[in-house]
Amino acid sequence: KEILSNGSNCAVMRRDRLPSTRMNESVNLWSILRSNIGKDLSKVAMPVQLNEPLNTLQRLCEEVEYCHLLDTAANTHDPHMRMVYIAAFAVSAYACSFTRAGGKPFNPILGETYECLRQDKGFRFIAEQVSHHPPVSACHCESKNYTFWQDVRWKNKFWGKSMEIVPMGVTHLELPGFGDRYEWSKVTSCIHNILSGQRWIEHYGEMSIKHSTTTGDVSHCKVTFLKSRSGALNANEVEGMVTDSNGRVIHSLFGKWNEALYLGKPPSATCIWRANPMPEDHEQYYGFTQFAIELNELEEGLKALLPLTDTRFRPDQRLLEEGDIAGAEEQKERIEVLQRERRRVLQENNMTHSPRFFKRAEDDSWVSNGTYWDLRKDPGFSKLEIPVLW
Numbered sequence: 495k496e497i498l499s500n501g502s503n504c505a506v507m508r509r510d511r512l513p514s515t516r517m518n519e520s521v522n523l524w525s526i527l528r529s530n531i532g533k534d535l536s537k538v539a540m541p542v543q544l545n546e547p548l549n550t551l552q553r554l555c556e557e558v559e560y561c562h563l564l565d566t567a568a569n570t571h572d573p574h575m576r577m578v579y580i581a582a583f584a585v586s587a588y589a590c591s592f593t594r595a596g597g598k599p600f601n602p603i604l605g606e607t608y609e610c611l612r613q614d615k616g617f618r619f620i621a622e623q624v625s626h627h628p629p630v631s632a633c634h635c636e637s638k639n640y641t642f643w644q645d646v647r648w649k650n651k652f653w654g655k656s657m658e659i660v661p662m663g664v665t666h667l668e669l670p671g672f673g674d675r676y677e678w679s680k681v682t683s684c685i686h687n688i689l690s691g692q693r694w695i696e697h698y699g700e701m702s703i704k705h706s707t708t709t710g711d712v713s714h715c716k717v718t719f720l721k722s723r724s725g726a727l728n729a730n731e732v733e734g735m736v737t738d739s740n741g742r743v744i745h746s747l748f749g750k751w752n753e754a755l756y757l758g759k760p761p762s763a764t765c766i767w768r769a770n771p772m773p774e775d776h777e778q779y780y781g782f783t784q785f786a787i788e789l790n791e792l793e794e795g796l797k798a799l800l801p802l803t804d805t806r807f808r809p810d811q812r813l814l815e816e817g818d819i820a821g822a823e824e825q826k827e828r829i830e831v832l833q834r835e836r837r838r839v840l841q842e843n844n845m846t847h848s849p850r851f852f853k854r855a856e857d858d859s860w861v862s863n864g865t866y867w868d869l870r871k872d873p874g875f876s877k878l879e880i881p882v883l884w
């Protein structure tokens with residue numbers, strides 16, 4: 495186990511296992527879906543048993559697991575090679591989903607926050623649930639080499655045997671060293687066999703990564719996530735093309751979003767990114783990667799530093815992590831009632847909720863208001879008035 499500092503100047507050992515395995519699901523999802531036909535499923539409270547012990551804010555943090563690709567990009571002078579690393583990073587965000595079709599993340603409570611400070615990886619990440627209906631999660635991740643931010647909202651389409659998740663929102667990245675800005679959007683995800691059989695996840699569609707600098711457009715990368723033909727060997731394949739400002743192809747990429755991405759053409763291709771090996775017994779532990787296992791860990795030194803709105807303090811998610819399904823369900827319902835109560839009070843007073851750490855940008859996206867880490871340092875969240883969410 496690696497020994498790391500968590501920002502409180504105390505060394506921590508990161509856990510390599512969740513406290514409890516996943517219990518067998520005994521939910522009749524069909525009866526829930528059947529009684530909600532035509533309804534927006536994000537407005538239906540689902541049984542906690544369908545969840546994994548992580549929430550959408552933490553799922554956004556998982557997208558930066560392979561941030562070393564951004565560090566490499568930030569140290570690469572050739573703009574087209576920089577784009578290759580950015581494309582690999584954008585693809586790598588999907589790797590963890592391969593083993594995760596079995597459960598859905600917790601839907602964060604409005605105002606719930608999550609921080610992840612990884613000095614070993616050189617970044618600090620914050621996220622906040624900025625809207626409840628529709629659910630919108632915003633995040634901001636910074637390091638000396640890059641700034642990464644996005645807000646995510648999903649549209650669900652239930653097709654009977656499968657469910658399509660269509661993401662909305664733009665992912666942004668800046669490399670201050672070069673004055674580079676990149677923007678892309680996510681592809682469609684589909685959970686197959688939603689009601690019976692082995693669930694599996696597929697991603698398909700085109701991701702267009704636009705690169706711009708203050709001097710104008712420099713390059714572009716189109717990454718295609720291929721739909722698998724049934725029984726074919728092409729599952730999870732991706733193909734990419736980096737083009738210059740004249741549309742000329744400079745680099746080609748190929749690989750699988752769950753395994754690796756290569757630059758060039760076989761057989762003389764170079765591996766740009768490879769997914770980390772999975773922990774032993776991961777099937778019993780929600781299919782979590784090592785990075786995912788660490789996300790909800792509440793180390794001793796961290797407790798006093800976090801705002802009480804941090805996901806790590808959310809009791810239903812913690813109880814599920816510990817294997818107490820009945821306790822988790824009871825808490826989930828209690829917390830949802832509290833949230834409805836707060837919503838009612840706001841409505842009665844003709845007020846709307848304002849996120850604490852994010853603000854609307856001109857293009858309607860959510861960006862950090864830059865206050866989180868300053869407040870954490872001085873006066874410290876324990877000295878501030880923090881809303882009680884649970």
Ligand code: PIF
Nearest residue numbers: 535536537538539540544596597598599600601629830834
């Ligand atoms: C509750 O969220 P759930 C509902 O929003 C409910 O309307 C609300 O009450 P209110 C509760 O307070 C909420 O807790 C429902 C929904 C949430 C998402 C978006 O957690 C991410 O009970 C979806 O869940 C990603 O879930 C899915 O939406 C990736 O979290 C797999 O729609 C869904 C998911 C559909 C089920 C998929 C099952 C896969 C195994 O009174 O305030 O309205």
